[in-house]
Structures are given as C-alpha cells and as structure tokens.
Amino acid sequence: MHNLFLDISTGTIDWARAQFALTAIYHWLFVPLTLGLAVVMGIMETRYYRTQDPFWKDAAKFWQKLFGINFAMGVATGIILEFEFGTNWSNYSWFVGDIFGAPLAVEGIIAFFMESTFVAVMFFGWNKVSKGFHLASTWLTGLGATISAWWILVANAWMQAPVGCEFNPDTMRNEMVSFFEVALSPFAVGKFCHTVTSAWIIGGVFTVAVSAWYMLKNREKRLAFESMKVGAAVGLIASLLAAFTGHISGEQVAKSQPMKLAAMEALYNGGTDQSLTAVAWVNPFQQPDYQNEQEPSLRIAMPYALSLMATRDIHGYVPGVNDLLKGYTTPDGKVEPSIEEKIECGKKAIAALSTYRTAKKNGTTDEAALATLKENMKYFGYGYIKSPDQVVPFIPICFWSFRVMVGMGIVFIAFFALILFLMYRKKDLTRYKWLLTTAIVLVPLAYIASESGWLVAEFGRQPWTIQDMLPTWAAVSDVSAGSVALTFFVFLALFTTMLAVEINILLKQIKKGPENSDK
Numbered sequence: 001m002h003n004l005f006l007d008i009s010t011g012t013i014d015w016a017r018a019q020f021a022l023t024a025i026y027h028w029l030f031v032p033l034t035l036g037l038a039v040v041m042g043i044m045e046t047r048y049y050r051t052q053d054p055f056w057k058d059a060a061k062f063w064q065k066l067f068g069i070n071f072a073m074g075v076a077t078g079i080i081l082e083f084e085f086g087t088n089w090s091n092y093s094w095f096v097g098d099i100f101g102a103p104l105a106v107e108g109i110i111a112f113f114m115e116s117t118f119v120a121v122m123f124f125g126w127n128k129v130s131k132g133f134h135l136a137s138t139w140l141t142g143l144g145a146t147i148s149a150w151w152i153l154v155a156n157a158w159m160q161a162p163v164g165c166e167f168n169p170d171t172m173r174n175e176m177v178s179f180f181e182v183a184l185s186p187f188a189v190g191k192f193c194h195t196v197t198s199a200w201i202i203g204g205v206f207t208v209a210v211s212a213w214y215m216l217k218n219r220e221k222r223l224a225f226e227s228m229k230v231g232a233a234v235g236l237i238a239s240l241l242a243a244f245t246g247h248i249s250g251e252q253v254a255k256s257q258p259m260k261l262a263a264m265e266a267l268y269n270g271g272t273d274q275s276l277t278a279v280a281w282v283n284p285f286q287q288p289d290y291q292n293e294q295e296p297s298l299r300i301a302m303p304y305a306l307s308l309m310a311t312r313d314i315h316g317y318v319p320g321v322n323d324l325l326k327g328y329t330t331p332d333g334k335v336e337p338s339i340e341e342k343i344e345c346g347k348k349a350i351a352a353l354s355t356y357r358t359a360k361k362n363g364t365t366d367e368a369a370l371a372t373l374k375e376n377m378k379y380f381g382y383g384y385i386k387s388p389d390q391v392v393p394f395i396p397i398c399f400w401s402f403r404v405m406v407g408m409g410i411v412f413i414a415f416f417a418l419i420l421f422l423m424y425r426k427k428d429l430t431r432y433k434w435l436l437t438t439a440i441v442l443v444p445l446a447y448i449a450s451e452s453g454w455l456v457a458e459f460g461r462q463p464w465t466i467q468d469m470l471p472t473w474a475a476v477s478d479v480s481a482g483s484v485a486l487t488f489f490v491f492l493a494l495f496t497t498m499l500a501v502e503i504n505i506l507l508k509q510i511k512k513g514p515e516n517s518d519k
Helices: 010-051 054-087 090-124 131-160 179-183 186-216 221-256 258-265 305-311 321-326 339-361 367-384 395-424 433-459 481-512
Strands: 165-168 173-176 276-281 297-302 464-466
Touching: 010 054, 010 131, 010 186, 010 221, 010 433, 010 481, 054 090, 054 131, 054 221, 054 481, 090 131, 090 173, 090 179, 090 464, 131 179, 131 186, 131 464, 186 221, 186 395, 186 433, 221 258, 221 305, 221 395, 258 321, 258 395, 276 305, 297 305, 321 339, 339 367, 395 433
Parallel strands: none
Antiparallel strands: 165 173, 276 297
C-alpha cells in the first residue's frame, strides 16, 4: 500500500494467489493429522499411566512415531507459508503487518517453542523421566500444536472479519488498538473450534483405517481392536462437535460475510423465511447467471432452516447475491447500501487520504480531508473495485465445496457410530470386510472434506484479502509474474516429493507395526 493506486500485472496476482493456495493446501495435508493423532497418542499413554500395562506403552510409542513423521512435514511447509507474506504479499504485510504479525509472533514464541521442547521429551524421555512427567509432555506436545493452530487461525479470522484496529493516515497502516479483541473475536473462536474438531476427525479416521488394515491382514490383533475403539470414539465425538461448531461458524459468516453465505447457498434473491439448500444443480464449471435466475434448478431444500441458522429466527431476513449487489432494507429497517454506493464511498476515502497526505507533506493538516476519510473508511477497500460483479466469488466452488464438507461430515457420524455399535455388541469386525475396506477408503475422502472447508472459507471471501478492506490486487507484491511462476513449480515439485516421502515412511512404519506388542 505504498501507493494509493497500484498497477500490478494480472499474471503476478494470479501466480501469487496460486502459489499461496498451493502451499496452504499442502500444509493442511499435514496439520490436521498432527492435531488428531495428538489426541489419540495422549489417550494411549494415559491408559498406560493408569493401568501400567506394557501394551499401552507400546501402543503409545507406535502412534507417537506416526505423529512425529507427520509433525516434521507440517513444520517445513508452515515456515514457507509464512515467508510468502513477505515475498509475494508485501503490500498486504505493510498495510496490516502490525496486526497480522502479532498472533504469528505469539505462535512462534510460545507455541512453537512449547512443541519443540516437549516433543523431545516425548520421543527420547521414555525411562529417563517419570511416567507422570512423560505423560504431561505428550499432552503438552499436542497442546502446543493446538495453541499454534489457535494463533494462526486468529490471524486468518481477522482477515475474514477485521476487528480491534484503526487506520493511521500518517503511516498508511492499520494498527492494532485491542490485542484481546483480535485474539478473542467470536469469528476467531468459532473458526478455531470448527477447524480443530475437523482435524480430530481426520485423526480418528486415520486411526480406524490403520486398525482396519491390521484386521484385514490378521495382524496386531489387540492393537487393532483397542486403537479402533479409541479412533472411533474420538472421531464420533469430533464429528458431532464439528457439526455444532459449523452451525456457529455459519451464523458468524451470515453476519460478517453475507456474500460468502449467499455463494455457499447459491442464493440469488434473498428475503425472509429462507430455506437451506440440501442439493441443487449448479454448474460446477461456470458462474451462474445470478442476475436473471430465481434459484438453481432441481433444488431440494429444508424450509426455514437458512433463516434459522443465519438469524436464529425462522422468519429472519437473509440477503441473496442480487440483494447485496443492489442494496436492501431489512424488515426491521436496517439499510445496506449497494456495491456501487460502497465503491463511491471507497473512492472518496482514497481521494481524501491522498489529499491529507499531500497536505501533510506541505506541513499542514487538512481536517476536512481527514473527516471525509474517517467517514468513508469503512468502505475503503471498495475504492479499488472496478465493477460490482468483482465482489461476487465463484459460486460453484463455494456451493459444491460446502456440500462435500457437510455431506462427508454426515457420513463420518454414521460410520463412527456403526463401528462403536458393532464393537459394543462384541461383533467380530474381521467378518465385515466391506466395513474395514470402507475405513481405508475414507482416509482420502476425509482430507477432501477438510480441504473443501478451506475452499469455502477462502474462495468465499474473494476478492478480499481482508474483508471489505483490501482486495487481492491491492495486496500483492510488485514482482514479475515469471519469478512467482518459477517458484510455484519449484514448490509444487518440493511439496509433492515431501508428501510422497511422508506417505512412504508412514506405510513402512505401519507395515512394520509396533515393537513388543501382543500379536
């Protein structure tokens, strides 16, 4: 944001977005398994501490090895992700670095050092420290990873719903005025709870899948049985919590990002008494003609459910894409301006800032320009929008990704419940080969569901880097498209190799099995 008007090539913007998306997607392949296995291995060692049965020690060591392999890969991709803010998104870093950098700094100082300290005790402290201290180290390693996720998600939540900040026209930066408002915003709390519980689902799915493989191979019988119980219990609880926290997140999106909600629902024309779409035909490869369509074809919906989720009132008003573009008035008299009106306000804010800065250079203060800037600062980012259509995200990705995520969540609840029901009835699961095979197939589907959630979150807020404050083309660095493209393919090769190496090491360790277990 060194200049009020930026002229950066479209190629640079597209490649910078592609590179960041690539890094984030690969990073998120490692993180949820880390968070999920942290709970599983903690439960295993807690059982050992309480029973003193050597089997549980062997089980804990086995899952800790798988955790450690995945943990190392996640750290590597996460570091690269943070560096990209400085290389490819320098205008963003300049504009909000005082705010965005704070939670990332806390994450590095507290969470990362906490993880690195206790993970060493967890892996190398067996028989060197007391059982209680080692158990605490195992749980604190998982807690450190979760705290790390907390601060990263705080930073992401602030981009989705910025709070606790004020724009300083003298420094051309947004500056934090309340750290606690940023750290404890309802959006951040909701995003953290939903994201972490979804990660526990992946941990549960992975644990059940490994156990199922052992059952199919007739190996590690006790480990397979006990691990499947733990994995299914963790998975079922996490799936139910994810459904609950997802509802809360939906309510927050309705308040802070109504255009994202409209895209998720393919809701073109809103109103009161809105139904929640279960399924409808939205062409996955083409932006719909939302200005002329009343609703998607072949739509099946649950009456009043969208109004209830968004407003806690079955008769509540939910705006659609066209309402948000043209402006609307709610039944209780709240007036929301049109996008064109917001664009005009944004242009006034940018012009006023330029006038104020010019006066400042000449040694005077233009109070009228400053007043105009403050009056229109809420819509500052809209000054960079050239057409109202630019604020509409690509609806098919938002719509279908949301349904993949929710649909798989329902599948996981049913799957984990069935596993626990059969185990409660003391059924021999080796007789249900179809169920064990399904458990293995669900591993990649769980990752698809998890990545789909992030697609909804990130595509749904486009074109904004920071909601209503900074569009992507005003946030990117002024670097050549070729250099960003080159590093994109370098990272693609590097991350793909890392993923292949991790999968290979994990499979070898699983085939090897635990040491000294009851076979």
